[in-house]
Amino acid sequence: MAFNLHKEKYRSKVSEVVLGATKEEGGTRSHTLKVGGESTLAFLHFEGEIPNRPIAALEVLDVAPQEWHPCFDPYLKDVYGDAGAWAKKCVDEYGADLVLLRLQGADPDGKDRTPEECADTVKEVLKAVSVPLIVVGCGKGEKDNQVMPLVAEVASGENLLLGVAEQENYKSITAACMVHKHSLIAQSPIDINICKQLNILVNEMNLDLNKIVIDPTIAALGYGLEYGYSIMERARLGALGGDRMLAMPMIGNVGYEVWRVKEANASEEEFPGWGEQEERGIMWEVTTAVALLQAGMDILVLRHPKALEVVKKNIDDLMADNKYQ
C-alpha cells in the first residue's frame, strides 16, 4: 500500500460464551456453539479476529401462536402446538443454528401453564433437536421466577441459554443458572449504565462473565431501531476498549419485535403503496437483523424461515476474509 491503512488497536475483546453441552460435558447436545470472542468491530477481519460467526435462532412457542400473521401458516401451521416438532422443523428443514423456546403458555393472563408443564415442554424440545437451546419465560417476572428454576433443574447440565434477568429481577434465574450450569441472558432497557450494572450484580452472585449474554434491547425497524443500534455500537466499543462489564456477546429479539409492527403485517390491498406483504415483512425482519449485525449483534432471534435464509447468506458473505494484501 502506498498509504497506511487505518487499523484500530483495541485493548480487549468480547468474551466467548459456549452454548449447549455435549455428553462429555454433562449434556446431551450433538455439538456446542460458540459466540463472541471478536477483537474488532463487526466483520472487520482486516484488523482483528472474528473467531465465531454470528448465529441465528428461530423462535418456537410452547402454544399455538394466536397473533402470528397467516403468512407463517405454510411454513409452520402443521407444527403449531407441538413445540418439539416445531423446533425440529426449524433446525432440519429451515437451517436454524439453534432455537429459542418462548414459554408463552406460562402467561397467567393466557394459558397459565404450570412450571411442571413448562419443564416438560423443554424436555420435549431437548429430545426433538440436538442443537443448543435458548429458553425464555413469558415475560411476567413473578411467574417466570417459578418457571425458570424448574426449567433449569430438569435440563441440568445442558448449558441452556436462559432468559431473562433484569435489573429488578435477576436473582432467582441467576441462581438457577449457577446451580444447574446454564448461561444467562441479562436484559437492560437500552441503557448502557443499567447494562453494566446488571452484569456487575449478576457477576457478584458468582456467575462467570463468560456465562452471560447481554440483551441491550432492540426495537423494530422504523420503531426505534436506531436507538438499539447505537447502544449496541457503544457497548461493543466499550468491550473492545477494555470494559469487562460490557464485553459479552449480544442477543436481540428481532422476529418478536418486527412481527408486531404494522409494516410487516398490513395487507397489500390495504396499502398498495407498500408492496407485497410477505416479502415486505421478511425484509422488515432482514433489514432489522442486518443493521444490528453491523452494530455487533452475535445471536439473532428470528421468526420467518425465509428471513433466516437471507440473513444467513448475508452472514456468509460478511464472514469472507477482507484482509488487505
Next chain:
Amino acid sequence: MGLTGLEIFKQLPKTNCKDCGYPTCLAFAMALANGKATLDSCPHVSDAAKENLDSASAPPIKLVKVGSGEKVLELGDETELFRHDKKFYHPTAVAILVSDQEDVEAKVNQVKELDFERVGLEFITDMVAVKNDSGDAEKFKAAVEKTAALTDKVMVLIAEDADVMAGALEAAAEKKPLIYAATADNYEAMTALAKEKGCPLAVKGKGLEDTAALVEKVVALGYKELVLDTGERQTSRVLADLTQIRRLAVKKRFRPLGYPTISFTSKEDPLEEAAQAAVYLSKYAGIVVMKTAEKQHILPLLSWRQNLFTDPQKPIQVEAKLYEVGDVNENSPLYITTNFSLTYYIVEGEVETSKVPSYIIAVNTDGVSVLTAWAAGKLTGDSIAEAMKKAGVEEKLAHKKVVIPGHVAVLSGAVEESTGGWEVLVGPREASGIPKYAKENFA
C-alpha cells in the same frame, strides 16, 4: 474550520503590516480561526500558504452535489464514524439501475412508484442509474433521453467508453448527472467531459490503493467533484473499503479518499440484494445502486436510512397539543398519546383509517414513546389530566370519556382520579388495533 489560530498564523507573512485591518498577523489569524474574517483580506499571503490553508480547512470528506435545479443531492461532508458521536448528515442516496437493454419506460415508471410517505415523513428513492449494457451509443443516448423525460430524479450515467458518455451527455448534461466512471483506461477523456459539462465524476479503481492513485491523477487534471468506487463487489470487501475510506478521510485527512462513495449490489436474488444494500447503507456508502425496484424491497431500506440519519441527540417531536382528525364534533372520541413524532403519527394514521372523526392529545413527554415515557414518569395520571385541561376538552366535548394506550392500562385509575371522574377506556396495545376498536366502540 478545524485549524487553530496558531496553525493559521504559521502560514501568514508575519509582517504585521495591518493591511488586513487587524493590528497584527496573529490577531488576524485568531479572527480567521473564529470565522470572523476571510483569508482574502490579507493581500500578502503566498499562493502556497493559501493552498495549504484552503485544503487544511476543507471538510474531511468533500461535499459533492449531483443533479440540478430543485433536485440537487448532497453527498459526503460527513465527520463521524459512529452516529452516536454526533450525527450523520447526508443520507445515502438510493439509485435504481435501468439497463439500456430493458424496457426503460417500464422500469423508470416503476422507480417513480418508490417514493413513500410514512409517519409524517417522505421516503424518496433519489436516483435512476442508466447503464450502457448494449454497447451501443445510440441506444444508450436514447435510454438516457427517455429517462430524463420521464422523471426528474437525479441520474447516474454508466458507461465506460468516453465517446458513448459524450453522446449521452448531449441529452442530459444540464441535469448534472453523475458520470460513471473514470477508469485507468479512460480517465483523461472522462475528466475532460466532466469538467466541460460541470458534472460530478465517479472514479473507479481496482481496489482501495489503486482508486486513491487514480483520484490523484484526476485531481492533477484539475477536477475535484468526485465520487469513489473501489471496484469491489464482494460484500465484506466493500464493507472493509467503505470503512477504510471513511476512517482515512476523517481520522487521517487523507485527501485522495476524502470523497463520497458509490457502491453497487452484486446479489441476484432481490431479497439478498436488499440485505447487501442495507450493509452498505449502514456503513458509510454515499450512493447505493441496486437492481430491484419492488416496493416491498425498497421501503424497508429507506426506512432504515431514515432511522440511521436521525439526530441521536434529539428525538423528533410534534407539538404537544390537541389535534383534530377529520370533521370533529362534541361527540367525537378522545385519544391520548405522546408527542414523540413516531408515536404520534402512527396513532394519527390509524385514527384517520378508522374514519371516525376524533381528537388526539399529544401529551408532552419530551418526545419519547409511550412505554419509555411511562417508565420515566412522564406519562402519568397527572400529566394526562393537565394536558386535557390545557386542551380545554371539558368545554369541547359533550362526553367525558378518554382512551389511553393499551400499553399503559395501569394508568387507568390514576387518570380517573387526576381528571376528577372522566371515564377511562383502555385502547388496544398496538395502534394498528385502533380502527377495529373505534368501529366497535364509536361507530
